[in-house]
Amino acid sequence: MHLLKLGPDDAETLSAMAIETFHAWAHLYPDDVFRSYLDESFSVEATRSNLESPEYEAYFFMDTVPGAADGGARPIGYCQMRWHRGQTVQGPAPCVEIERFYLLKEFQGQGAGRYFLNATIELLLAKGARTMWLKVWDQNEKALALYRSKGFR
Numbered sequence: 844m845h846l847l848k849l850g851p852d853d854a855e856t857l858s859a860m861a862i863e864t865f866h867a868w869a870h871l872y873p874d875d876v877f878r879s880y881l882d883e884s885f886s887v888e889a890t891r892s893n894l895e896s897p898e899y900e901a902y903f904f905m906d907t908v909p910g911a912a913d914g915g916a917r918p919i920g921y922c923q924m925r926w927h928r929g930q931t932v933q934g935p936a937p938c939v940e941i942e943r944f945y946l947l948k949e950f951q952g953q954g955a956g957r958y959f960l961n962a963t964i965e966l967l968l969a970k971g972a973r974t975m976w977l978k979v980w981d982q983n984e985k986a987l988a989l990y991r992s993k994g995f996r
């Protein structure tokens with residue numbers, strides 16, 4: 844399992860992954876609000892614009908396909924980070940926000956979230972991050988437990 848850095852040419856596949864995983868929250872919004880949020884934030888154009896920006900980084904969570912002749916790997920989730928130049932939360936710069944962290948539904952609850960969060964944190968530390976932050980819905984118990992266990996408060 845490894846992280847695969849994405850570039851502007853990956854906008855279409857990342858947009859599809861982002862839309863699929865964001866459906867976890869569809870029940871929380873009126874249908875039209877949900878649709879327009881998807882169009883605004885997860886379209887191929889919006890995704891490409893993020894991937895072209897030096898502020899953003901996105902990675903696929905790659906999992907090995909059992910039995911694949913070529914040792915192939917497939918994306919089972921993704922994360923998107925945003926580096927902030929200015930002060931956004933208390934803590935020393937460089938400061939990075941883990942904006943999105945999602946696994947496809949069928950791969951949740953099997954340890955992959957913890958594995959890839961560890962890998963993401965290690966990568967950000969290696970890139971010089973001194974403060975990391977994220978936002979999470981206060982009823983998302985699963986994510987809260989995972990983030991708290993890694994020291995997020």
Ligand SMILES: CC(C)(COP(=O)(O)OP(=O)(O)OC[C@H]1O[C@@H](n2cnc3c(N)ncnc32)[C@H](O)[C@@H]1OP(=O)(O)O)[C@@H](O)C(=O)NCCC(=O)NCCS
Nearest residue numbers: 867944945946951952953954955956957984985986988989
């Ligand atoms: C949140 C998410 C990334 C966690 O990844 P995961 O692979 O499902 O979680 P893991 O199996 O690695 O478990 C990691 C920790 O999560 C917590 N957790 C997992 N399943 C849980 C459940 N059903 N109830 C409560 N906590 C749970 C536990 O603290 C667990 O720790 P453990 O390793 O001691 O068991 C993943 O479920 C997901 O993508 N959910 C939908 C999107 C989302 O909520 N993203 C985060 C907010 S942006």
